Amino acid sequence: MPDLLLELFSEEIPARMQAQAADALRKLVTDALVERGLMYEGAKAFVTPRRLALAVHGLPGRQADSKEERKGPRVGAPEAAIQGFLKSTGLASIEQAEVVKDAKKGEFYVALIERPGKATTEVIADIMPDIIRTFPWPKSMRWGTGTMRWVRPLHSIVCTFGTDIEDPEVIRFEIEGIVSGDVTRGHRFLAPEAFPVRRLEDWLAKLEAAKVVADRDRRKAIILNDAKDLALANGLELVEDEGLLEEVCGLVEWPVTLMGSFEERFLDIPDEVIRATIRANQKCFVLRDPRTGRLANRFILVSNIAATDGGKAIVAGNERVIRARLSDAKFFWDTDRRTPMADRLGKFDNITFHEKLGAQGARIGRIVTLAQEIAPLVGADAALAGEAARLAKADLLTEVVGEFPELQGLMGRYYAQHENLPPEVAAASEEHYKPQGPSDRVPSAPVSIAVALADKIDTLVGFWAIDEKPTGSKDPYALRRAALGVIRIILDNELRLPLRPLLVSAARQILGEEHYEHNPHDALGVESFADRLVGEIIKGLTRRLAHVPRGEESTAAAGAERIEGATLSGDLAADLLSFFADRLKVHLRERGARHDLVDAVFALEGQDDLLLVVRRVEALADFLGTEDGRTLLAGYRRAVNILRIEEKKDGVAYKGPAEAKLLKEAAEEHLAAAIETVKHQVSEEVKHEHFAAAMGALSHLRGPVDAFFDAVIVNAPEAPLRANRLKLLDEIRSATRGIADFDRIEG
Amino acid sequence: MIDPALLPHMRPDRSFQGLLLTLQTFWANQGCVVLQPYDMEVGAGTFHPATTLRALGPKHWKAAYAQPSRRPKDGRYGENPNRLQHYYQFQVILKPSPANLQDLYLQSLDAIGIDTKLHDVRFVEDDWESPTLGAWGLGWECWCDGMEVSQFTYFQQVAGFECAPVAGELTYGLERLAMYVQGVENVYDLNFNGREGAEKVTYGDVFLQAEKEYSRHNFEHADTDMLLEQFRMAEAACAKYLAAGEDGERHLMAQPAYDQCIKASHVFNLLDARGVISVTERQSYILRVRELAKACGAAWLKTEAGGGAAA
Secondary structure (H helix, E strand, C coil): CCEEEEEEEECCCCHHHHHHHHHHHHHHHHHHHHHCCCCCCEEEEEECCCEEEEEEECCCCECCCEEEEEEEEECCCCHHHHHHHHHHHCCCCHHHCEEEEECCCEEEEEEEEEECCCEHHHHHHHHHHHHHHCCCCCCCECCCCCCCCECCCEEEEEEEEECCCCCCEECCCEECCEECECEEECCCCCCCCEEECCCHHHHHHHHHHCCCCCCHHHHHHHHHHHHHHHHHHCCCEECCCHHHHHHHHCCCCCCEEEEEECCHHHHHCCHHHHHHHHHHHHCCEEEECCCCCCEEEEEEEEECCCCCCCCHHHHHHHHHHHHHHHHHHHHHHHHHHHCCHHHHHHHHHHCEEECCCEEHHHHHHHHHHHHHHHHHHHCCCHHHHHHHHHHCCHHHHCHHHHHCHHHCCHHHHHHHHHCCCCHHHHHHHHHCCCCCCCCCCCCCCHHHHHHHHHHHHHHHHHHHHCCCCCECCECCCCHHHHHHHHHHHHHHCCCCCCHHHHHHHHHHHHCCHHHHHHCCCCCCCCHHHHHHHHHHHHHHHHHHHHHCCCCCHHHHHHHHHHHHHHHHHHHHHHHHHHHHHHHHHHHHHHCCCCHHHHHHHHCCCCCCCHHHHHHHHHHHHHHHCCHHHHHHHHHHHHHHHHHHHHHHHHCCCCCCCCCHHHCCCHHHHHHHHHHHHHHHHHHHHHHCCCHHHHHHHHHCCHHHHHHHHHHCCCCCCCHHHHHHHHHHHHHHHHHHHCCCCHHHCCC | CCCCCCCHHHCCCCCHHHHHHHHHHHHHHCCCEECCCCCCCCCCHHHCHHHHCCCCCCCCEEEEEEEEEECHHHCCCCCCCCCCCEEEEEEEEEECCCCCHHHHHHHHHHHCCCCCCCCCEEEEECCEEECCCCEEEEEEEEEECCEEEEEEEEEEEECCEECCCCCEEEEEEHHHHHHHHHCCCCHHHCECCCCCHHHCCEHHHHHHHHHHHHHHHHHHHCCHHHHHHHHHHHHHHHHHHHHHHEECCEECCHHHHHHHHHHHHHHHHHHHHCCCCCHHHHHHHHHHHHHHHHHHHHHHCCCCCCCCCCC
């Protein structure tokens, strides 16, 4: 079966776009082929800085012929209908149509349309221009006098089709004056001449001879192996860096790995700074000395040419640039250490954190207050936590972090250590940003925890207050990550930390008096809460006025203001808590927990202690895994179903407790007694946070519930008995409410 | 390869001015008009009307020129070996961008002595955007052995208008390139005139004192009251000239108006260096300059050279 080879040859494609472009090309072309009935055996895409290519293997030579019967108008239909039918089917005259008899409809015409399949080459020539014109580059451009767009100017196209035993056919199509052919070029500098290619194998072999490794994965493997070998030969270890490798393999067609060095005096700079300098600016790898565990004064660069001098000039050039860069880095590092962190803080007052959330200085002030509030709850010294929070962002104003934002926090630690600040303060500088991602470490030192939580909670509440919540895939301020960070810090450290009060006090700070005075309406996004607020205020006012004698309205107004404050931050906290619940569900689901159980627990009033929520969920899951649990759940559902039906019928809600004197049957009395005991036990155990024991207590209901349903008819003919039994069923419901909302449990 | 016929002091790898002249000659041979620097303070060669304005409209255009570029904030009192508040860009603009623009660029490197069989020349993604000019384009920074030596851009939009045809722009950082080909680590050590011994003039001889003086000026003494006033005046004058130049379908004074836009932009850079512009204000100043640039671009498109006025 024949194969397709396609190559789009252009000026240098940005490295970061290459892998995605290769995938897109494969998908677009193969989808278009399949859509047109052309199945294939395999497809592989290739990408280098200058070419995007695709080989599709095992295509048929042509599409299958197709037949279609199309029903037309009845015999004797008006001429216009007949003409329309002929036009739409392509028949020359109505005699070419068959006449079919139908018992109900009589005689009507049927056209038999036969479409011969097109040659695959023709199909490809048809689909390619469109695929190229609408290719999904993240950014594309025009050039010269043309109007087409490509990532950079497109120069030539190879498109061949054929089996390995024949000369492949060139599929011709044209796009903005570029006619596809079978000619490509080799390496820009090492083999710039044009040459013809036939099929994939030929293309690969000729490119290799022309100093182009077309396969991206192979280039990566070559770079990685050569870099490791070169390191090893010098007694060093390569500091592997997948992101850098991805990028570098997109910058070369012919990777040549070389080693350079820099002066040892630069090793005074922290390793992370050296690495960031060399990586970001020069796209070179750094090396570790296995004897010291620290970086060595060497680096590995990946050149795109095998130079005539063996790479001496290239290494010398790169060394010179790296020397200059490291001189800058050293200068920054030395300069930064001359100014104490505390001396930088004043500048934060003039730096905007967010247009609607004011200056960075004010934000730091809030974090300090919040960290001090959290400190005693997490076993940290409040004064130390406050100091750590005050300095945690100070490194943002240093030269090194200005140059390498990814080193924020870490540099703070270095500078704090340099100043001999308490080790907790230094650690918090780095750790308060953590955890950054799902695999990042969670801080465990109490001071770091206090600052990390304060920072994240202030961020969340702040963006909530100005109504910049995440929507769909958009989360520009990484609020989901912040919430997950809070969750992980609490759970991993087994912290008992009710969130609501913290959210409220963060909100109070953000929506503080001063803001109200200066921007009563717009600046805080208060308008987004306005509708709800106005409602609340009016309600509050009415309530108050009803109780307040005439002539004292001013007190009422003051009261209304208090209500506004409380409501605004209270609403916000409630809304944020449900966001936390969602994040927690995602988090627990990823760890295998049932999201319905999380829902069941969160459905209870006032669940803002994440650790307790999780413990309840775990206990509940364990309980539901037992025979007792399953049976009780079944009994519960039976009770609730009956209740629901009867309540609907009667239009009333039955609320326990049942009246003792109306309990007639033994099983009834038994159940009522059991509920009484179990309710008490459950609430005692829950109070002491013994959730497993609470479940154990709950399981004592199983027997009585089963016995009740076996022996007692709920819908007794006597109305008082029936009502009393329904109340008893409600008691089952309320007994379980001490643990979770069983209605939310699925399965 | 460097032209062997060149006298030693004219060689691009021995003389700063030799480098400049070699590039001028190279691009003159490609049919460019070789212009002189624009006689106003600008932040980059792109501001020269020969690029900003000529990039707009349908008319073809090829030009090359050196442009002193002022970056008040980059002043380092002459103490940094790489950073200057005044330096030279060599600018080439070809409209429409020819299909062989990359090859031409590489030939120009060859002419100043960068052998691409010996040196690793790379085109690394770098999209260019000038918020003040309302302009953007796609292209690369060109690396030679890991050092950025040029910017290469296909203009997509200037002054908020689509460029059609598209102009290709090359910007060579002359000092960097000279440091590279002369093998010098400190910009002030560059040989400026290509002579040796008592006759040798270095870049430091020419510019070190200026760097010190202007750093003091830019960071400490530039008269901010005056500058704030100048900004306001340039902005007003630009609008005034644009209004005065309106002539129905045509515009008769686009270039004098654009001069005021350039002026405002430089004054803003000075104010920025003096640290008197807050973060929020900064954005609004940039927007104000962009509005001027857009209005001037619109006016230019109604001039003869802008292709808007039928003869």
